[in-house]
Amino acid sequence: MIRDVTRLKETPSQTAGPYVHIGCTPNFCDIGGVYPHDLGSKLITGDVTGERITIKGTVFDGTGTPLKDALIEIWQADSAGLYNSVNETRGTADANFTGWGRSPGDMDTGEFTFETVKPGAVPFRDGRMMAPHVTFWIVARGINLGLHTRMYFEDEAEANAADPILSKIEHQNRVPTLMARREEDGVYRFDIHLQGADETIFFDV
C-alpha cells in the first residue's frame, strides 16, 4: 500500500542572472578576501586513482555566440564508478577526488575547463551498467531553469551502445550531441549548443 503524502510545491526556479559569478565564483570576478578560494575549482585534491583527463568546451546560444556569463557544474563518479556522496551506498569513493566541479568559463572566450579523471561506469536503476558519463548542469542569464545534460565519451563505443539511456533516445541522430570528442591525449571537447541543428539533448530528470 502506498501513501502519497501531501506534497509541497518545489520552489520555482529563476534565472541565475548576469552576476551568478559574484555568488558562486567571487574570486574569479575580483571579489577577493571573502572566501579563500572558489568552490569547485579543483576536483582532484590529492594522489588520485585513474586516468587523468581534461574536459573543455563552450556553451553556444542559438546565434552561435559563446556564453561568457554562464556557470557550468559537473558531477561524476570516480574512476571506480563510485560517487563521493553521503548517498553512495555501494562503497567509498576515492578520498582524493570530489567528483564535483564548477567553472565560470574563460573571461574572454567563455570556454570551460575541468581537470578530472575519467569516470568509471555506474549502474542504471535495474542494475545494467550505464556507460561512463559526466553530469552537466548549466545556468546563466536567459536560462530560466538550470539545464541538465550528460557528457559521454565518444571512444567508449561499446559501453555507449549498451547504455540504457542512450539506447532509448528516439532521435538517434541527436545522440552525438552528448559525445565528448577526444582531441589529443587526455583532452576531451564537449561543446553545448542551446539551440540550432546541433542542439544538445537536455534532460528532464
Next chain:
Amino acid sequence: MTAPADDRPAPGGESEPHFTEKKHSPGQTPGGQRDKFGNSFYMRDRAWHPPALTPLYKTSVARSPQRAPLSFATTISEETSPVFGNDVLGPLDNDLIHNFAKDGAGAIGPRIVVYGRVVDEANRPVPNTLIEVWQANAGGRYRHKKEGYLAPLDPNFGGCGRCITDENGWYEFRTVQPGPYPWPNGPNDWRPAHIHFSIFGHAFAQRLISQLYFEGDPMIWQCPIVGTIPTPEAIETLVAKLDMGATIPMDARAYRFDIVLRGKRQTLFENRMEGL
C-alpha cells in the same frame, strides 16, 4: 538474452523509467517513479517552473532549448551530490554586512536577517546543505565589471554570502536589503529588490537557483523575469515575509524565506529516511 527490464511493466502498475516527452497540465505535479529498484525523485513540474522560452525576457529567446527535454527517472547519477561541511565556512560567510568590509566598518543600507527552512516536497527537512546568495547593494548596484548602473558601489559591500542548513533544515544570514535596479530589456524595465539563491540539496536532481523578493514590493508584479513564472501562486512562494517576531531589536528586521527542494516518494512502510 532476455528482454531489457524496462520493456516490462513494473509492480504496482507503474511503468519503468519513461522516455516520453510528457505534457503536464498546469498545477498538476507529475508523479515520482516507483519500481522494484526503489524510489526516484518526483519529476519536476515544468508547468510550475518558468518555461525555457519567455519572449518578454528577451535573453531567453536565443538561450532556450527548442526541443523537448528527454525525461527519465533519476538514477544514482542524479540521486547523489557533493557534500559541504561547516569546515568550508568562514566566520563571516553568513554576514554580508561585514564579510567584505574594511577595518570594522559595515555595509550601508537597511539591516536585515534572512532566515528560513529548507524542506523537500514531502516536507522533510534538508539538513547540512549549502546555500549561496548574491545581491546588489542598497543602491541597486552589483560589484561587477560588466555592471554600469549609476548608483555607486559601497566600498564595504561585496555582495556574496553563504551558509549551511542545520540538522533541522534551518538557515540564516545577515545582509543589507538590496535596492531595485534598471536593466536592459524593455525600454524601462526594473528588477524588484531581490537576493539570488543557489541551493544544493543532497542530490544533483535537487540543484536549484532562484530569487527571493520582498513582501509588499510593487515592482515584483512588473518584472519580466518574475513574469517568466506562469502563476501568481508560484510567484508568491518567492516573496519573503517580514517577520517582526524574529527582528533583532534596535539592530535588524527579519525576513522569512522557506525553500522547497524536490523530494522522493514515501510509503507507509517506510520507517527510515530514504535517500535524504
